Amino acid sequence: MTADPEARLRADARRNRDQILAAAKAMFVEAGPDVPMEEIARRAGVGVGTLYRRFPDRDALIRAVGQGNFAEVLAEAEAATEEPTAWEALVRLLSRSRSLRLSVQLALLSPQAWAIIKADPETQRLRDSILDVISGLVTAAQEEGSLRRDVGAGDIAVLVALLIKPMPAPEHLTDLVTDRVLNLILDGLRLRPGPPLPGAPLSPDDLLLS
Amino acid sequence: MTADPEARLRADARRNRDQILAAAKAMFVEAGPDVPMEEIARRAGVGVGTLYRRFPDRDALIRAVGQGNFAEVLAEAEAATEEPTAWEALVRLLSRSRSLRLSVQLALLSPQAWAIIKADPETQRLRDSILDVISGLVTAAQEEGSLRRDVGAGDIAVLVALLIKPMPAPEHLTDLVTDRVLNLILDGLRLRPGPPLPGAPLSPDDLLLS
Amino acid sequence: MTADPEARLRADARRNRDQILAAAKAMFVEAGPDVPMEEIARRAGVGVGTLYRRFPDRDALIRAVGQGNFAEVLAEAEAATEEPTAWEALVRLLSRSRSLRLSVQLALLSPQAWAIIKADPETQRLRDSILDVISGLVTAAQEEGSLRRDVGAGDIAVLVALLIKPMPAPEHLTDLVTDRVLNLILDGLRLRPGPPLPGAPLSPDDLLLS
Amino acid sequence: MTADPEARLRADARRNRDQILAAAKAMFVEAGPDVPMEEIARRAGVGVGTLYRRFPDRDALIRAVGQGNFAEVLAEAEAATEEPTAWEALVRLLSRSRSLRLSVQLALLSPQAWAIIKADPETQRLRDSILDVISGLVTAAQEEGSLRRDVGAGDIAVLVALLIKPMPAPEHLTDLVTDRVLNLILDGLRLRPGPPLPGAPLSPDDLLLS
DNA sequence: AATGAATGAGATTTCATTCAT
DNA sequence: TATGAATGAAATCTCATTCAT
Numbered sequence: 001m002t003a004d005p006e007a008r009l010r011a012d013a014r015r016n017r018d019q020i021l022a023a024a025k026a027m028f029v030e031a032g033p034d035v036p037m038e039e040i041a042r043r044a045g046v047g048v049g050t051l052y053r054r055f056p057d058r059d060a061l062i063r064a065v066g067q068g069n070f071a072e073v074l075a076e077a078e079a080a081t082e083e084p085t086a087w088e089a090l091v092r093l094l095s096r097s098r099s100l101r102l103s104v105q106l107a108l109l110s111p112q113a114w115a116i117i118k119a120d121p122e123t124q125r126l127r128d129s130i131l132d133v134i135s136g137l138v139t140a141a142q143e144e145g146s147l148r149r150d151v152g153a154g155d156i157a158v159l160v161a162l163l164i165k166p167m168p169a170p171e172h173l174t175d176l177v178t179d180r181v182l183n184l185i186l187d188g189l190r191l192r193p194g195p196p197l198p199g200a201p202l203s204p205d206d207l208l209l210s
Numbered sequence: 211m212t213a214d215p216e217a218r219l220r221a222d223a224r225r226n227r228d229q230i231l232a233a234a235k236a237m238f239v240e241a242g243p244d245v246p247m248e249e250i251a252r253r254a255g256v257g258v259g260t261l262y263r264r265f266p267d268r269d270a271l272i273r274a275v276g277q278g279n280f281a282e283v284l285a286e287a288e289a290a291t292e293e294p295t296a297w298e299a300l301v302r303l304l305s306r307s308r309s310l311r312l313s314v315q316l317a318l319l320s321p322q323a324w325a326i327i328k329a330d331p332e333t334q335r336l337r338d339s340i341l342d343v344i345s346g347l348v349t350a351a352q353e354e355g356s357l358r359r360d361v362g363a364g365d366i367a368v369l370v371a372l373l374i375k376p377m378p379a380p381e382h383l384t385d386l387v388t389d390r391v392l393n394l395i396l397d398g399l400r401l402r403p404g405p406p407l408p409g410a411p412l413s414p415d416d417l418l419l420s
Numbered sequence: 421m422t423a424d425p426e427a428r429l430r431a432d433a434r435r436n437r438d439q440i441l442a443a444a445k446a447m448f449v450e451a452g453p454d455v456p457m458e459e460i461a462r463r464a465g466v467g468v469g470t471l472y473r474r475f476p477d478r479d480a481l482i483r484a485v486g487q488g489n490f491a492e493v494l495a496e497a498e499a500a501t502e503e504p505t506a507w508e509a510l511v512r513l514l515s516r517s518r519s520l521r522l523s524v525q526l527a528l529l530s531p532q533a534w535a536i537i538k539a540d541p542e543t544q545r546l547r548d549s550i551l552d553v554i555s556g557l558v559t560a561a562q563e564e565g566s567l568r569r570d571v572g573a574g575d576i577a578v579l580v581a582l583l584i585k586p587m588p589a590p591e592h593l594t595d596l597v598t599d600r601v602l603n604l605i606l607d608g609l610r611l612r613p614g615p616p617l618p619g620a621p622l623s624p625d626d627l628l629l630s
Numbered sequence: 631m632t633a634d635p636e637a638r639l640r641a642d643a644r645r646n647r648d649q650i651l652a653a654a655k656a657m658f659v660e661a662g663p664d665v666p667m668e669e670i671a672r673r674a675g676v677g678v679g680t681l682y683r684r685f686p687d688r689d690a691l692i693r694a695v696g697q698g699n700f701a702e703v704l705a706e707a708e709a710a711t712e713e714p715t716a717w718e719a720l721v722r723l724l725s726r727s728r729s730l731r732l733s734v735q736l737a738l739l740s741p742q743a744w745a746i747i748k749a750d751p752e753t754q755r756l757r758d759s760i761l762d763v764i765s766g767l768v769t770a771a772q773e774e775g776s777l778r779r780d781v782g783a784g785d786i787a788v789l790v791a792l793l794i795k796p797m798p799a800p801e802h803l804t805d806l807v808t809d810r811v812l813n814l815i816l817d818g819l820r821l822r823p824g825p826p827l828p829g830a831p832l833s834p835d836d837l838l839l840s
Numbered sequence: 841a842a843t844g845a846a847t848g849a850g851a852t853t854t855c856a857t858t859c860a861t
Numbered sequence: 862t863a864t865g866a867a868t869g870a871a872a873t874c875t876c877a878t879t880c881a882t
Contacts, residue, residue, distance in 0.1 A: 112242060184365075223866060258853085267852085436863095467865055468856090469865070578811065607817070676847085
């Protein structure tokens with residue numbers, strides 16, 4: 001359990017690794033996943049050589065950043081389960097999505113980067129865990145009578161993913177816009193008379209990592 | 211009106227231009243906006259030289275593709291106004307968004323590409339026209355009593371943009387997933403008792419080209 | 421004699437040819453002998469195709485411009501022989517060099533261009549004629565007692581060539597500077613007591629076209 | 631003083647830099663300032679990448695070579711001041727010009743290259759220093775009675791520049807030809823009765839970097 | 841272990857030349 | 862015959878990666 005290779009790093013090496021990851025995440029978002037490795041290194045305050053010692057190539061760096069993003073979503077989802085009701089947990093999850101946005105939009109950049117992240121087994125494990133937590137919340141919410149019965153965990157995951165993407169609005173309106181969209185969606189999700197959604201509920205398995 | 215420089219191209223040159231644009235649009239989506247120019251040329255069936263004669267550099271090509279995308283959305287919005295009721299027009303617009311998806315997701319690729327498209331005056335004009343059409347629909351729908359009064363044209367534009375993005379689901383489920391999301395959203399948009407959305411209605415002017 | 425191929429050109433074709441040569445001369449001086457052929461064509465007011473019909477490749481164009489330059493120098497030298505004394509003829513020749521400058525400095529641009537011009541037989545013929553005229557003037561001037569006897573036609577040719585080059589001074593001072601240098605040189609050339617020049621008089625044959 | 635960025639280079643990097651400059655100087659003269667960067671790199675025994683690391687583009691390389699040339703002329707001028715008389719110093723300076731020829735004729739190649747060199751502030755500083763040294767020599771020579779009083783430092787600079795250019799004669803005669811021209815000029819420069827030069831003495835300030 | 845210099849493959853871009861209209 | 866569109870070879874420049882210091 002503590003044999004995790006990262007755990008064995010000396011304190012300064014550890015700091016280097018963290019700085020590199022932070023720099024990479026920021027620059028991927030700002031300049032796309034093709035930023036020169038040298039610029040990432042400069043921003044992290046290390047030489048390229050050091051960067052390559054930690055991450056053998058660009059793909060490894062992309063994978064690491066991707067894992068970090070999914071780990072954050074999982075942590076958020078698990079934290080949400082502490083809410084008193086399943087409905088409140090779902091709302092909190094959808095609501096927090098927007099704060100995860102920055103950390104996640106990397107995934108949107110360049111088909112290649114996304115392909116690399118999708119193919120990473122560690123990320124797939126994280127995604128499965130996220131979907132598990134959501135499944136539990138969905139079932140509980142439907143049993144407590146707060147969530148319409150024609151949606152599944154897959155639907156919720158889709159909504160989380162949608163709300164995580166950068167909103168097509170200027171920076172300073174992002175929060176307001178996201179809030180309005182979220183509320184529109186909640187209005188529609190609440191159990192009440194109305195037409196059923198088309199098709200059957202989506203299951204987690206319906207969803208590859210898009 | 212026919213003084214448009216494009217209109218003066220020789221027939222074969224015109225054909226080449228169109229093929230280049232089609233190839234670029236497809237490859238930007240498949241491989242990101244950094245695909246080698248040479249591959250675009252090959253796919254268009256022309257030499258690189260021809261590509262560069264038409265589009266002096268990559269940015270010019272990105273701009274042209276961006277313009278095409280926005281022009282398609284505008285055409286779709288204008289066509290939607292032919293529906294018998296404003297509500298049906300809005301539904302059609304939101305519904306067709308998904309068919310525009312392929313043609314538009316280019317915008318999502320790489321911050322630089324998006325910056326180039328945003329800065330293009332022709333695209334800005336197109337965007338303004340689109341928002342005008344939507345404004346008309348929103349007002350009409352509210353007057354006919356079908357649309358809640360606490361949403362504005364800006365809200366609708368955001369929803370169009372959201373629904374235009376690639377859905378985080380496998381290819382074969384895209385249509386179904388989009389349909390479900392759309393219906394969830396419609397349920398929330400229909401006029402009926404419920405809590406008001408936070409903040410004031412967004413106006414078109416609230417939205418820069420995101 | 422009138423079988424010269426150029427003489428057979430139709431009037432408009434002739435005009436085209438002249439315009440192209442004028443444009444080429446100007447642009448070689450302004451932008452070096454590597455200016456894009458297309459720009460030369462544009463400046464001449466014709467299409468590239470037309471340019472290539474007249475001059476099969478860049479070298480042919482450079483050769484033609486070079487010939488024109490040497491022909492001008494020859495004409496100037498021949499005109500100088502009309503002066504009453506040989507000394508005055510020499511002074512006039514050296515003095516007019518500066519007005520030939522623009523037409524000649526092409527030769528200085530890029531070793532390759534110069535190599536092409538040097539290798540052209542027509543240009544070599546022109547150069548020989550120029551040297552013949554100068555030889556006559558030198559002999560006559562020495563016989564009339566105005567020119568020191570330790571200089572040869574080759575020396576004079578070198579001086580012509582030096583004075584023809586662009587003066588290392590700002591544009592508006594070119595004339596004054598050339599005039600001062602010319603007078604310094606004339607002071608030294610005039611027959612009078614003083615140390616002999618080193619070596620023997622240069623003959624025309626000593627000089628390849630540099 | 632040692633904070634000069636070049637001074638901080640690692641020994642091998644320093645060596646590479648020098649080799650690149652030497653190769654560039656040689657090839658600019660042999661093949662013009664448009665020689666492929668790759669050939670310069672090959673001649674310097676390094677990869678293109680190394681060349682570009684040191685000199686971000688061709689202009690930077692041209693600038694550096696230009697600076698080197700002017701620095702050499704300055705060094706030569708300063709060394710000349712050690713001669714016993716000012717007249718001898720001037721003769722030495724003019725005489726050594728020919729040995730500087732190779733190192734300097736780059737400036738003649740292509741209007742663009744020359745424009746780049748002229749615009750470089752470091753080169754402008756060097757040129758000013760050169761003119762300062764010449765000014766001192768001219769004044770001293772005139773006071774010691776060896777130099778005609780109607781020439782200024784600008785005139786001398788022009789002569790240095792003229793003598794520095796490649797002589798229009800075959801390689802093996804270059805030295806002789808230059809020597810003859812130099813002596814013709816000296817004969818004219820020596821103080822003695824004769825017509826005054828036209829115009830007023832040129833001052834250094836009259837000369838922009840040509 | 842960290843640094844940053846060197847490499848060279850590959851992408852972008854330009855232009856001489858050819859050829860369809 | 863004149864035009865200018867198309868081609869593709871060649872040049873410029875960039876950057877991932879390796880390796881000497």
